[in-house]
Amino acid sequence: MSEPDLSFLDPEGRRPAPAEHPPGSATPHARAPGTPAEGLVAELRAYQAELESQNKVLRYSQTVAESAYERFETLFASVPLALMVVDEHDMVVQANSMAHRSFQPTERDRPLTALMPFVRPQDARRVREAFALAQDLGRSEVKEVVFSINADTPITGDLHIAHIEAPQSNGPPLPQFLCAVIDQGPLLAERQALQHSAITLQQRNEQIRASEKRLEAIINSALDAIICVDQHQRITVFNPTAAALFQCSASDALGSTLDRFLPDAAQGLAFAQLTTQALLGEMTALTASGKELAVEVSVSFERHSEGETTTVFARDLTGRKKAEAHRSELEAQLRESHKMQAVGTMAGGIAHDFNNILGAILGNVELAKADCASGSPVLESLMEIDKAGRRARDLVRQILTFSRNEPPQRSAVSLAEVVHDTERLLRVTLPPAIELHMQLQAGLPPVLADATQVEQALLNLCTNAVHAIGSERGSIHVEATAVQPDQRLSERLGLAPVDYVALTVRDSGPGMDAATLERIFEPFFTTKPVGQGTGLGLAVVHGVMRTHEGGVDVQSAPGQGSRFTLYFPVAHIATQSILDAQPPQALQAAPASAAPSTPAAADAPGSAPRKKHHVMYVDDDQALVFLVQRLLRRRGYEVSGYTDPHEATAALRAAPQAFDLLVTDYNMPGFCGVDLVREARLIRPDLPVALASGYVTAEIEQAALAEGAQALIHKPNDVEELCATVQRLVGGDNHAPG
Numbered sequence: 001m002s003e004p005d006l007s008f009l010d011p012e013g014r015r016p017a018p019a020e021h022p023p024g025s026a027t028p029h030a031r032a033p034g035t036p037a038e039g040l041v042a043e044l045r046a047y048q049a050e051l052e053s054q055n056k057v058l059r060y061s062q063t064v065a066e067s068a069y070e071r072f073e074t075l076f077a078s079v080p081l082a083l084m085v086v087d088e089h090d091m092v093v094q095a096n097s098m099a100h101r102s103f104q105p106t107e108r109d110r111p112l113t114a115l116m117p118f119v120r121p122q123d124a125r126r127v128r129e130a131f132a133l134a135q136d137l138g139r140s141e142v143k144e145v146v147f148s149i150n151a152d153t154p155i156t157g158d159l160h161i162a163h164i165e166a167p168q169s170n171g172p173p174l175p176q177f178l179c180a181v182i183d184q185g186p187l188l189a190e191r192q193a194l195q196h197s198a199i200t201l202q203q204r205n206e207q208i209r210a211s212e213k214r215l216e217a218i219i220n221s222a223l224d225a226i227i228c229v230d231q232h233q234r235i236t237v238f239n240p241t242a243a244a245l246f247q248c249s250a251s252d253a254l255g256s257t258l259d260r261f262l263p264d265a266a267q268g269l270a271f272a273q274l275t276t277q278a279l280l281g282e283m284t285a286l287t288a289s290g291k292e293l294a295v296e297v298s299v300s301f302e303r304h305s306e307g308e309t310t311t312v313f314a315r316d317l318t319g320r321k322k323a324e325a326h327r328s329e330l331e332a333q334l335r336e337s338h339k340m341q342a343v344g345t346m347a348g349g350i351a352h353d354f355n356n357i358l359g360a361i362l363g364n365v366e367l368a369k370a371d372c373a374s375g376s377p378v379l380e381s382l383m384e385i386d387k388a389g390r391r392a393r394d395l396v397r398q399i400l401t402f403s404r405n406e407p408p409q410r411s412a413v414s415l416a417e418v419v420h421d422t423e424r425l426l427r428v429t430l431p432p433a434i435e436l437h438m439q440l441q442a443g444l445p446p447v448l449a450d451a452t453q454v455e456q457a458l459l460n461l462c463t464n465a466v467h468a469i470g471s472e473r474g475s476i477h478v479e480a481t482a483v484q485p486d487q488r489l490s491e492r493l494g495l496a497p498v499d500y501v502a503l504t505v506r507d508s509g510p511g512m513d514a515a516t517l518e519r520i521f522e523p524f525f526t527t528k529p530v531g532q533g534t535g536l537g538l539a540v541v542h543g544v545m546r547t548h549e550g551g552v553d554v555q556s557a558p559g560q561g562s563r564f565t566l567y568f569p570v571a572h573i574a575t576q577s578i579l580d581a582q583p584p585q586a587l588q589a590a591p592a593s594a595a596p597s598t599p600a601a602a603d604a605p606g607s608a609p610r611k612k613h614h615v616m617y618v619d620d621d622q623a624l625v626f627l628v629q630r631l632l633r634r635r636g637y638e639v640s641g642y643t644d645p646h647e648a649t650a651a652l653r654a655a656p657q658a659f660d661l662l663v664t665d666y667n668m669p670g671f672c673g674v675d676l677v678r679e680a681r682l683i684r685p686d687l688p689v690a691l692a693s694g695y696v697t698a699e700i701e702q703a704a705l706a707e708g709a710q711a712l713i714h715k716p717n718d719v720e721e722l723c724a725t726v727q728r729l730v731g732g733d734n735h736a737p738g
Helices: 036-078 097-103 121-137 185-221 240-245 265-273 318-371 377-403 415-429 451-469 487-493 537-547 573-581 622-634 645-654 673-683 698-707 719-730
Strands: 082-087 092-095 139-148 154-166 174-183 225-229 235-238 277-286 292-304 307-316 411-413 434-440 447-449 474-483 500-507 551-556 562-569 614-618 638-642 661-665 689-693 711-714
Touching: 082 097, 092 097, 097 174, 121 139, 121 154, 121 174, 154 185, 225 240, 240 307, 265 292, 292 318, 318 377, 318 487, 318 622, 411 415, 415 434, 415 451, 415 474, 415 500, 434 451, 447 451, 447 562, 451 474, 451 500, 451 537, 451 562, 487 551, 537 551, 537 562, 614 622, 614 645, 622 638, 622 719, 638 645, 645 661, 645 673, 661 673, 661 719, 673 689, 673 698, 689 698, 689 719, 711 719
Parallel strands: 434 474, 614 638, 614 661, 661 689, 689 711
Antiparallel strands: 082 092, 082 174, 139 154, 154 174, 225 235, 225 307, 277 292, 292 307, 411 447, 474 500, 500 562, 551 562
């Protein structure tokens, strides 16, 4: 064992030099000169000094060792770790205070006498292996060992094991293990908290990514154009709807300024300092090619750490404006339809009264003409009155053509033939300065129409064109083509989804403004000077097309002429076969030539005179009753006239067999002619009955037919026509001609 350096104990160098041979050795010491006793004493003194010096060294070493032991004990007790010295039999030889506090927190807990009883059974094998490894290698460690202190207090820590040897005064040193338990509970709690935070953060990131994907999907599938701009108004988001609306790809739009597409939107961005969102309303947008669009714009402002983001929402108003225009157009058509219906009803009522007046005028003119001598000046005046009355009758018939809603007698008609027939009439009266051009498509299919009404409508349109051109040079073009109107035109004109033949009349006249176009189909509305038109021409055209289940389209502008297009439905083979299979009308008045004008004309020469036929005539107009009485009495009939249908019913009930014919008006105050027909058939079923009306509709005809009427007389009628119908009915021919 080396000798420690203790020179610091004798700083002045007073320590004697060590002897070459230790005391007690066989080598004799050098003796000082002198006597032998003096030399021995000196030698003893030197040896004594050496022993004293060695004692001092030993005492210092003991002091140092004791101090080191105290420091070790202090360090062992003060280390903030659970330290234990365990022997090879698992007995705890020594444990610091931290170990006692950790493994025996209360007096009721198990004492710390052995380590393995505290180890959880699941970790016991790993701990034993660690002790064996420490004995071989000097040290080892076991991670996350659970020590069961009591039923409610476990300790989770890392066990560090070091192999040491304890010296003995007798015998070899004892093997022991220095064990340190590092409590991992706080670290594990922190680790679990970090893991939970990481899981929560991961879940939140996934939610954010899912939210971003949903937001992206919403933006990409939105029906509105969505544009996001930064604080410099540079586009950062441009969804597919915006790309379609502004006709620009997203890659081209990103980075552009907002005023490229919305020049007026920049003014609205000033609201960002006042609110988080604003509705800018309707404004004009531009596509990538410069085309203008009507859009409705709203903006949303968002402030964040990197600046401001503005989201612009633009909604295309093109479809809405088209829908609004279409709705306005339909509303205008509905108003026009209601107006025309009201005007038609009024015109029908006026025509009914006019018929009675004209019937009385024309009938009395016929009687006066019969009473005048040939060559009398009065006869000439009567002829003029008759001519004016017939013109008035034609005018009333035009009003009825416009106003009545019953379908005409339609059949398969060749429109080309009708147009050529009308062309011959037009060229006779056409002014020399106006050219007439006909352009008819070859192989036109037949149309389902009344040829007379089609000719009347075409004549009216051409006459209006002639009057519009006036004395200037111009041209009229008549065209006919087979068409199939598109959906928008069909909705606007109320056309059924079938094939049509379009008959167009186009002129080079001055055209019409919007205000005139709104009123052209009104009866008696005209822009012609007084005396040059009645304003019924286009009204008749409108009525003809309505009864033909067609439509009339008008296009005109000032200085560009006018274009009228009539749409007539095509007569298919199946439709025509159905029309041919229908029975003829049962209620018809026989023409004047169908029967002799007087009862005597039907008798053979030399035959015995026949009894006069008794006719009952009922009408609320006294003038007509008086006229019919005079007319029929001159023809040899006995006539009883009534203005009150109740009096007529009472007279018929009093003497049913006294009458051979009943002729009644349809429309009478407080009473209907059909009701009188029904009463008459109940009183006398075999009595011939005729119904007279100036406003005949399909409903009136069906009602009269259902009640048993044999004839329908249209007022005002010719005298000969009225007499022929009476003669046919009283003569026994009560069936309509086939």
